[in-house]
Amino acid sequence: MNSGPDSTNHQNNLTTAREIFDRHHGSHFSMDRNEEYNQYKSLGISKDQEREWAIDLAARFYQMLTSAIDAQERIHWMIAVYLIITQYQMHTELQLFLDYYISNKEKIARFECLLVAEQCIEALRDKSFPNMTKKLMAAAESLLITVKQREYSFPEGKSMEGSDLETYSEKAMDNRIKRAEAELARISKTLISA
Numbered sequence: 547m548n549s550g551p552d553s554t555n556h557q558n559n560l561t562t563a564r565e566i567f568d569r570h571h572g573s574h575f576s577m578d579r580n581e582e583y584n585q586y587k588s589l590g591i592s593k594d595q596e597r598e599w600a601i602d603l604a605a606r607f608y609q610m611l612t613s614a615i616d617a618q619e620r621i622h623w624m625i626a627v628y629l630i631i632t633q634y635q636m637h638t639e640l641q642l643f644l645d646y647y648i649s650n651k652e653k654i655a656r657f658e659c660l661l662v663a664e665q666c667i668e669a670l671r672d673k674s675f676p677n678m679t680k681k682l683m684a685a686a687e688s689l690l691i692t693v694k695q696r697e698y699s700f701p702e703g704k705s706m707e708g709s710d711l712e713t714y715s716e717k718a719m720d721n722r723i724k725r726a727e728a729e730l731a732r733i734s735k736t737l738i739s740a
Contacts, residue, residue: 596634632669
């Protein structure tokens, strides 16, 4: 095993790159926005290494999502998981993510179910996961049905004081549901006619 200066330098580069990668949730855009992308890029991290790190990061985020105590925390981790899954095209992780939401939809806040349905619709529109079209359609439909059947309330009946959700009205929710349903219907027609 090589333990000379080159090996130490390589290990230091990997450590530095991993810290930058984790800090920015694997997002090159975020690295660039925070002026760390050039440093990260100069460390020469391979796409395979990034994918390995992304899978690890997605697993950690998923653990945070499933152990979150309240809706705001869960929404934060849901978005983090979804972004890394889509950025790195993680089919297995997307399947796990959708299964979690479908199996827990009755316990999860209405607003959160709507957000996940909208993310499914976005993935369908962008054709991000072409081999998962049926799964994404079914998840979006199921979550939208759940959202429509449940009464309007702030997530888990808790006060969302000080958050963006605090001022989210029932009318705004209904409008988002209608737009999501319309977009899902449009995508469905496009798929049927293709």
